[in-house]
Amino acid sequence: MLHINPKMLARLEELEADLLDRRARAEVENWIGEIEGIDLTLSFLRAKKDETLRRARRPVVDLGIPRPRASCEEPRA
Template identity: 55%
Template sequence: MESDLEERRKRATAEGWLGEIEGVDLTLQCLRDKRADALRLTRITRQVDLGMPAVGTVQ
């Protein structure tokens, strides 16, 4: 996906499509941000919460 966007950006630059360049740049930035968020979350959430109470908290 990212490589397709890079190719699209090259073409837009060659053709002088300023609006297209801006749109592709925004999409690339969103894609990279999402990827970084996903990687960060996989490092943080290694445990799964099963919703079970801890010992001693049952009333």
């Protein structure tokens, strides 16, 4: 699944504004199929934007640097 970088939220806002303009034009022209397509795209875009905002609010977890385990080949008694 594609994750959006939070730095790109401004671009998502631009895309949403453009889609809203296109939807208004489609309503004026009575392009029913186009309106449905734009509505679907808007719902996906808004869901992706909400997901990105949720992910940006989560704290970063430091997992550290992996280190090799102690010798695994020690003979067992």
